[in-house]
Amino acid sequence: MTDKQTLLSSVPTGLWIDGASVPAASGKTFPVTDPATGDVLVEIADAGVDDVRRAFDIAVTAGRAWATTPPRERGEILRAAFEAVIARTDDFAMLMTLEMGKILSESVGEVNYGAEFLRWFSEEAVRIHGHTSTAPAGNGEIVVVKEPVGPVLAVTPWNFPLAMGTRKIGPALAAGCPIVVKPARDTPLTMLLLAQVFADAGLPPGVLTVLQTTHSGDVSSTLMADHRLRKISFTGSTGVGRVLIRQSADQILRTSMELGGNAPFLVFDDADLDAAVEGAMAAKMRNGGEACTSANRFIVQNGIRPAFTEALTARLAAMRVGPGYDADSDLGPIVNAKQVDHIAGLVDEAVTAGATLHTGGRRVDGPGSFYEPTLLTDVPAGCAILTEEIFGPVIVISGFDTDDEAITRANDTDYGLASYFFTRDLDRAKRVARALDYGLVGVNRGVISDPAAPFGGVKHSGIGVEGGFEGIEEYLDTKYIALTS
Structure with missing residues (x-):
């Protein structure tokens, strides 16, 4: 069994910005607790608006280069991250159990499930298809290509700290988008460890950002008000989803909403x-x-x-x-x-x-x-x-x-x-x-x-799907190019 204290001492406790763990600009922290005992596991950096603005500037710049990175390279980084997560199954499983509470065997199951999104989308990165056809009038070619939608905000819940992140990170990176993840305040440690794994796997700095915070509304609204953000992907309650959908209207953001169920x-x-x-x-x-x-x-x-x-x-x-x-x-x-x-x-x-x-x-x-x-x-x-x-x-x-x-x-x-x-x-x-x-x-x-099947609801349970062949489409725009013959 993984030693708890050794594991906790290896997890980044800062904000993950520009490929490194850094303190919050304010110097503020907040505790992450063990729900089985109420004991504090560790204190971690608490992101504020200044951190958001700095991090997003870096992410936007890094994203321009990432969008032009060959799909094969993007896929190989995702594959390397998949292998690294599997190699550290015991660490990720224990960390999820410590911060969220589920029994260890179920945490191991989530590691396998969550990692599979990285493998699946490593393979989808090289299968982003367009098409070409002759215009019916015979006056040129219709060329349709897929391009990354742009910078993404991902808001993830506490109940599946790894899988709800990889289900968004995998397709975003495969498509060529930089992504900022705001994990739930109850369970941020798993996402911080995943960020470190991605850095070790060769992901360029700035492409993946993690901003844990006790000020979720301020962090999300600051990002969603920035005209450079192009998409939000949220998993959580229908009530919060409604608020985010309303906020997304100002910038006409692409939205993926995986909301409540009954x-x-x-x-x-x-x-x-x-x-x-x-x-x-x-x-x-x-x-x-x-x-x-x-x-x-x-x-x-x-x-x-x-x-x-x-x-x-x-x-x-x-x-x-x-x-x-x-x-x-x-x-x-x-x-x-x-x-x-x-x-x-x-x-x-x-x-x-x-x-x-x-x-x-x-x-x-x-x-x-x-x-x-x-x-x-x-x-x-x-x-x-x-x-x-x-x-x-x-x-x-x-x-x-x-x-x-x-x-x-x-x-x-x-x-x-x-x-x-x-x-x-x-x-x-x-x-x-x-x-x-x-x-x-x-x-x-x-x-x-x-991971190989589309996951999404209807009615008040959400908009869009994650996983499957369909999942990467949520992170791609369709462009039509009219070529004169």
């Missing part, structure tokens, strides 16, 4: 019960339920509902709660006390209103931010837990009778990111998959994200 998990009577329970555990309990793709509403056909509820209750009740870096922990801490308050408030309201509590439903005493794995049924209509994103280890089960009822209830939300269902009927699988109004649909699977 994922349904449908189980039909003909489903394999064991497979459905395993899928439910993966779709809900991975990352402690702190994921935008996490199943939020379990809608189970009444013929199988009692058996499904009993089996899932037993699985949750057996989970061991503790620090993510302890080998016997099945569920780590929630990221911070504020999030525990949110989860507890939703559960307490539902129980007070008459919901049946099958297991859990309490905070865990002691240091750190923990909440028990929880399962509720019979939640009365009107409770917030039925409509709000839980973002924690809480399962709510309700029943249905017909396919049409299940589909209607699944789609009865403003959100449209991830959805899941289990059935052994192929015709039903095809029909339901097409009927679900979501950007992602998992059929007999509880984990569906893949």
